[in-house]
Amino acid sequence: MHSTRTGDRPAVEPSRIEVALGERAYPVLIGPGVRHRLPAEVTRIGARRVVVVSARPAEWTPDPGVPHRVVPARDGEHDKTLSTVEQLCRVFADFGLTRSDAVVSCGGGTTTDVVGLAAGLYHRGIAVIHLPTSLLAQVDASVGGKTAVNLPEGKNLVGVYWQPRAVLCDTEHLGTLPEREWRNGYGEIARAHFIGAGDLRDRPVDEQIAACVALKAQVVAADERDAGLRHILNYGHTLGHALEIATDFRLRHGEAVGIGTVFAGRLAGILDRIDARRVVEHREVVAHYGLDTALPAGVDHDELIALMRRDKKATSGLSFVLDGPTGPDLVVDVPESAVRAALAGM
Numbered sequence: 001m002h003s004t005r006t007g008d009r010p011a012v013e014p015s016r017i018e019v020a021l022g023e024r025a026y027p028v029l030i031g032p033g034v035r036h037r038l039p040a041e042v043t044r045i046g047a048r049r050v051v052v053v054s055a056r057p058a059e060w061t062p063d064p065g066v067p068h069r070v071v072p073a074r075d076g077e078h079d080k081t082l083s084t085v086e087q088l089c090r091v092f093a094d095f096g097l098t099r100s101d102a103v104v105s106c107g108g109g110t111t112t113d114v115v116g117l118a119a120g121l122y123h124r125g126i127a128v129i130h131l132p133t134s135l136l137a138q139v140d141a142s143v144g145g146k147t148a149v150n151l152p153e154g155k156n157l158v159g160v161y162w163q164p165r166a167v168l169c170d171t172e173h174l175g176t177l178p179e180r181e182w183r184n185g186y187g188e189i190a191r192a193h194f195i196g197a198g199d200l201r202d203r204p205v206d207e208q209i210a211a212c213v214a215l216k217a218q219v220v221a222a223d224e225r226d227a228g229l230r231h232i233l234n235y236g237h238t239l240g241h242a243l244e245i246a247t248d249f250r251l252r253h254g255e256a257v258g259i260g261t262v263f264a265g266r267l268a269g270i271l272d273r274i275d276a277r278r279v280v281e282h283r284e285v286v287a288h289y290g291l292d293t294a295l296p297a298g299v300d301h302d303e304l305i306a307l308m309r310r311d312k313k314a315t316s317g318l319s320f321v322l323d324g325p326t327g328p329d330l331v332v333d334v335p336e337s338a339v340r341a342a343l344a345g346m
């Protein structure tokens, strides 16, 4: 179902997408081997010394081309803590990084999140270049400047907006991913179908990534601080986040977002925002990407509703980003009866 093939095109030039944020604009390069462009990006931004924080083996961690130190990291929620941020900042200080130097992250979304936050705090902010190595991090997490760590009280509760200076999405990294990591990324690609990326089924993975990044770049350029439009990126996420918590994170983020996307279609149908055909399309698209479309056995609807009421985006009652006649919108004060009806039979 998936492959890192890049279509029948002979060219190996990477896709280049600009995140247009004025003097903080940056490029996202997507394609096989783009990690080897790291030295050129380090030179472009004028960094003289670099700390590379990498969750990948040495052969997958590129040399930045300037004096550097490599710090091993682990992908996963367990290390997404303030104590990891402190440890990283202490390495930066020990290596003598100054504000004219840079940090590089190489790993999945949890690594780009925590390294991005450390870079955003050290010396009140130094340059960071992300090398996302998972599909999820390439299509979403590494682009847009959201950084965060977890607290025992909840996920992503401490963070800053800190835009990278460049993002290098090397599709060769994807060849090393286990099946479940692919599904994790496909959840975000499936939800992109309904928020403006178009039908990406049957497109080569580099084109799927480029389409998702182009959409995200446009949204972030218009609403960097999540005051309005950026909410659409959370399509399928309200139930998705609730499912992650209710299953004690046995469901991966993208898997939960896939189910949340099917639910968003059902809810939009119940609220007469979309027709029956479009509701079915939600299930078909999510299933196409090899993702579950039904709620996992045993999850309690009352618990899901309580968790969704506490969602960060829920400013007024139960709130969801839902498809509609003019595209996706944040819909607030959704009646609980409609939410229960959408959950029933899923």
Ligand code: GLY
Pocket (backbone or CB within 6 Å): 140, 141, 143, 144, 146, 226, 230, 233, 234
């Ligand atoms: N992952 C959603 C956002 O970046 O806003």
